[in-house]
Amino acid sequence: MLVAPEENIVRAVCSDKWDGQRLSPSLFTGERTSVSRLSMIPLIDHWDMFRKYVQKPPERTLERIAEINVGVLQEAGLVHSKTELTVEASPLDWNRAHAEIPQKITRGLANAILSKLKLHESPGSS
Amino acid sequence: MMLDYANVQTPAYRLNDDLAKPSYISTVHRFSLDDTEEENAVLEKLGSRGWGRVHYFRSHFDIGWGENGNGKTLSPRAYDAFLRFVQVAQFPAGIVPSVFLTDGGGIELSWEDQDGHPVQIEFQRDGAEYFLGATQTEGFSDYQKIDGLVHALET
Numbered sequence: 001m002l003v004a005p006e007e008n009i010v011r012a013v014c015s016d017k018w019d020g021q022r023l024s025p026s027l028f029t030g031e032r033t034s035v036s037r038l039s040m041i042p043l044i045d046h047w048d049m050f051r052k053y054v055q056k057p058p059e060r061t062l063e064r065i066a067e068i069n070v071g072v073l074q075e076a077g078l079v080h081s082k083t084e085l086t087v088e089a090s091p092l093d094w095n096r097a098h099a100e101i102p103q104k105i106t107r108g109l110a111n112a113i114l115s116k117l118k119l120h121e122s123p124g125s126s
Numbered sequence: 127m128m129l130d131y132a133n134v135q136t137p138a139y140r141l142n143d144d145l146a147k148p149s150y151i152s153t154v155h156r157f158s159l160d161d162t163e164e165e166n167a168v169l170e171k172l173g174s175r176g177w178g179r180v181h182y183f184r185s186h187f188d189i190g191w192g193e194n195g196n197g198k199t200l201s202p203r204a205y206d207a208f209l210r211f212v213q214v215a216q217f218p219a220g221i222v223p224s225v226f227l228t229d230g231g232g233i234e235l236s237w238e239d240q241d242g243h244p245v246q247i248e249f250q251r252d253g254a255e256y257f258l259g260a261t262q263t264e265g266f267s268d269y270q271k272i273d274g275l276v277h278a279l280e281t
Contacts, residue, residue: 016227026234060187106264107264108264
């Protein structure tokens with residue numbers, strides 16, 4: 001099932017991809033990039049879910065959650081490289097809001113996507 | 127919070143609480159110190175934060191790390207190429223590149239040129255993937271041509 005352009009999606013940003021100043025484009029490069037749908041699970045609940053299932057201290061700790069609108073993501077793909085990006089629902093046992101971007105995202109396109117992201121800090125963090 | 131590279135305060139490197147404890151973790155790998163010149167170059171050009179992250183990636187990322195268990199450990203060839211690059215590269219004044227570990231076991235440097243455009247190079251097992259934001263150029267270079275790549279990324 002394709003996720004509608006009106007929806008917003010998020011992606012966990014762990015310490016291997018965020019150093020406190022910059023975000024790595026490898027957060028989005030490659031195929032089948034995992035994302036999660038805010039329409040199904042609110043942002044506030046994503047923090048606990050990602051801490052439980054995505055982060056793995058001390059290797060990688062959850063640092064930020066990156067958010068983007070699906071329509072904005074798709075526009076970025078078309079403008080940058082005429083790439084038609086889709087987001088496809090792909091529920092998992094631990095995350096019913098899980099979805100994937102199946103298309104291959106190049107480094108250049110990933111950089112274009114990075115510029116559109118909204119980065120969230122953990123609630124209550126300084 | 128929208129990311130604003132120009133005004134983000136750079137925190138000093140802070141050791142994760144788990145790493146600050148004595149290492150009883152069987153997955154921690156002990157490496158002997160690299161060549162002093164190489165260590166100094168990493169520390170000088172990437173700062174204490176970058177130097178700490180490099181050792182963090184080398185010591186704590188076992189195969190299977192990552193969200194789907196697909197992460198690979200840092201490639202020794204990639205790391206060697208990274209060290210050689212850091213030793214010879216000249217970054218813009220006042221710019222301290224960031225360093226990241228990629229899921230494929232590569233090590234990536236990211237910084238901005240003098241006009242604020244992103245510049246990235248990811249050292250992989252067989253070569254380096256690069257991106258120049260100023261010209262929207264991306265490509266792959268094998269390690270035999272790394273000197274040319276250094277020059278291209280600096281200009």
